[in-house]
Amino acid sequence: MGALAFEYxxxxTATLGALDGFIRAEILTRHEKHADLLADSRRKYTPDGRFSPEVWEIIGEVRKASAEAGFYAMSVPEHLGGGGMGLLAYxxxxxxISRLCGPRHWLSYYIISHWAKGPSPVxxxxxxxxxxxxLPGIMNGDKTMCFALSEPEAGSDAAGIRTRAVQEGEGWRLTGGKIWISNSVHADYAIVFAVTDPDKAAxxxxxxxxxxxxxxxxxxxLESTIKMWGQSxxxxxxxxxxxxxxxxxxxIGELDNGFKLxxxxxxxxxxxxxxRAVGYSRWALNEAFEHIKLRKTFGKPISTNQGVTFPLAESAMQIHAAHLMAIxxxxxxxxxxxASKELAMTKCFAADAAKQCxxxxxxxxxxxxxxxxxFLTDAYIAMRKITIADGSAEILRRLISKRMLDGDMAL
Structure with a gap:
């Protein structure tokens, strides 16, 4: 019995069923086949932190297999060659994927094109x-991209970027720098945001x-790689x-109107x-509830202790709410x-709830x-990151309150 009255x-539903088969055939088998390589950080990464050529090749295999199966570009517009499925499907x-694989089978992260790293409506x-x-190389998973927006002095205040593109003939000369750019260590292309009209930008x-x-x-x-969380x-x-x-x-898009993009x-x-917040949390809760039914202290399963079960129950309530908000x-x-207010609410609530869960x-x-x-610490790191990525909790609360101050009181 499901927990939601809503049905996809x-x-x-058919896509999720096919996705399940793909994960078992292409993801779980690769993790089993390459277990020693993927578990050894000295072989998994180069000294500067990039995936080793062996691992990057495996990741490429996943992207290409997914593209061939129709999952990789499933939510890319049809006129670009994608599946044209909307955000509910996304x-x-x-x-x-996040619920079934968790962080343990992390190659699943490359099944569907991440909006900043491959084909997307952008x-x-x-x-x-x-x-x-x-497009041919991007759509078939052979090439990847990165989304170069953030700068040392322009993170949450993305409109304050300083990278410049100065007109030269019919084109431009681009000068500046970016930081915290995901996939930049491997990308074949970068979508770079730059000031083209300083007066308008100011x-x-x-x-x-x-x-x-x-x-x-x-x-x-690529000036440097950025390691975080003590990871290799x-x-x-x-x-x-x-x-x-x-x-x-x-x-890409209209001149001087790239911020909309x-x-x-x-x-x-x-x-x-x-x-990811809902999926990883459901994965973690499943792991935890299975454990507390088996783990015994003082002769009893720890599931008999409210101090153990009540916090998990509270997180279950929060993740259920996040799930409904996202749908x-x-x-x-x-x-x-x-729906920018509602999206900000959803992401902010889901990320905070997942981190705590x-x-x-x-x-x-x-x-x-x-x-x-x-792999629970891997899940925690991932959830802690998303309280900042794509709008920090503070920025999202600012957006929500601004929309409400402007009269959008719908709840």
Whole structure:
């Protein structure tokens, strides 16, 4: 018996069933086949933190197999060659992947194209020439991208970027730098946001444009990789641009109106992170409840102790609420409503609840919860990250309150 009165449409239900088969055939088998490699951080990563060539090849195999099976670009618009499924399907698929695989079978992270790293609606405004040049490799999983928006002095205040694209003939010269750019350590292309009209940008009335830059372009440098949480590996990098020549066809969307494109990407990220929050939390709760039924202290299962079960029950309530919120906002967005307030509420609530949920599950395991074999600390790190990624908890609360101050009191 399910916990929701809502039922996914038949198309989504069928997709989830097919996805289950793909995970078992392509993900679980690869983890089993390459268990020694994937468990050894010295072989998994290069000294600077990038995936080793062996591991990156396996990841590429997953992307390509998924593209062939129709999952990788399932929510990319049909006119770009994707499946055209909406955000409800996107949420449902990511939640299912996260719940079934957890962080233990992390190759599943590459089944569906992440909006910033592969094909997504963001590319809908690319020029015909640019689509012809990059889409085949992006759509089949052979090539990847990164989304270069954040800067050292422009994180939450994304409109305050300083990277510049100065007009030169029909094109531009791009100069500046970016930081915290996911997948920049491996990407073949970068969508770079730069100021093209300083006066408009200073007045917060546009003046920012988006360009697609090959990462092997002259003047493009991966300045450093950024390791976090004491981990050996990273997908985050710092980029430097020195007088890169940008041609007119590399502009994505309208000149001086790229910030709208940036917010489209961030919105997709909020939906994606809400799905991961619900999925990882359900995975962790399942692990915890199975454990507390078996673990005994003082001759009794620890499940008889309210001090153990009540915190888990509270998290279950919160994750159930987050699940309902996400399904609701996905449908609003699929209907064409802006729903920025509701999306901010969902992502903020889901991320906070997931972080606390995984922490409580670790507590239920005691010291065992800290071990690498349980992967609960991996889940915690992932959930802690998403309280900042694609809009921090503070920025989202600011957005919610601003919408309400402006008169949007619908709840």
């Amino acid at each position: 449409p038949e198309e989504i 949420f449902a698929a990511w939640e299912y 590319l809908a405004e690319a020029s015909p020439r640019l689509r012809d040049e990059i 007045a917060r009335k546009g003046g920012i444009s988006a360009f697609l830059i090959p990462t092997d372009a002259e003047g493009y440098t 590996g990273t997908v985050e990098g710092q980029l430097k641009f020195e007088n890169i020549r940008v041609e007119p066809h590399q502009l 940036a917010m489209l990407g961030v919105g997709l990220g909020r939906m994606y992170n809400s799905a 609701n906002v996905a449908q609003l967005l699929d209907r064409g409503q802006a 995984v922490d409580r599950c670790i507590q239920a395991f005691g010291a065992m919860g800290f071990t690498n074999e349980m």
